Amino acid sequence: MKGRWTLHCRYARCIDTLGTPLFILSDIRTAIIRHAVATQPNEGCGLLGDDGDSDTITRHVIVPSADPSPVRFTMEPYAQLNAHHQIEQHGGRWRAIWHSHxxxxxxxxxxxxxxxxxxxxxxxxxxxxxxxxxxxxxxxIIGGREVVEHPLRWVQHPLP
Ligand SMILES: [Zn+2]
Structure with a gap:
């Protein structure tokens, strides 16, 4: 039951914040681009989270691909689990997943x-x-179909 509640809670939270700006530390932008460029011609990917105290995304973990490809990404399972652990320890919340095209x-x-x-x-x-x-x-991406964009706001410090 706990898992179902958590999933429902995450989904409800998403609906509440649809289309609202997403605040991310600008250092993470640099790290994402660097990894995306390094993994060319294949897609790169990683997980992003906040620190639990602020909605600003402050945590970023690169996840290696299990099957490098220029048209899809498949996260290496153990690295993905480890990334979740890194983000969610000390109260952080998984918020986003990134990959490159x-x-x-x-x-x-x-x-x-x-x-x-x-x-x-x-x-x-x-x-x-x-x-x-x-x-x-x-x-x-709602129900695997509808796409709603969030404006990105790159910040130097977490916003309260
Ligand atoms: Zn894609």
Whole structure:
């Protein structure tokens, strides 16, 4: 029952905050782009969370791919578990998952929409390297279909 309640709570939280700005430490932006570039031509990925005291995303853990590919990402299971542990220790909350699109736009692909059913209530952040300058956008994907964008706000310090 506890697990069901948690899932419901996360989903409700997502609905409450649909389309609202997502605040992320600017250092994390740098780290995401660096890893996305390093894993080209394949997709890179990682998990993001807050510290439990603020809604600002302050925690980032890169997760290696179990099956490197230019068109999809598959997180290595043990590394993914470890990333969850790193984010959620000391009260942090898992908030977002990011991956890169080496040659396509920063928008959820049909594969991304289908995969999002595995992480309801978690924001999908996509970094595109298709242009000379990286583009990062964030989305809630509802029921594997509807896409709602969250404006990203890069900040130097966590907001209260
Ligand atoms: Zn994708």
């Amino acid at each position: 080496p040659t396509s736009a920063a928008y959820p692909s049909p594969t991304d929409r289908a995969q999002s059913l595995n992480w309801a209530g978690i924001v999908a952040i996509i970094v595109s390297l298709a242009q000379p300058e990286p583009v990062i956008r964030a989305f809630s």
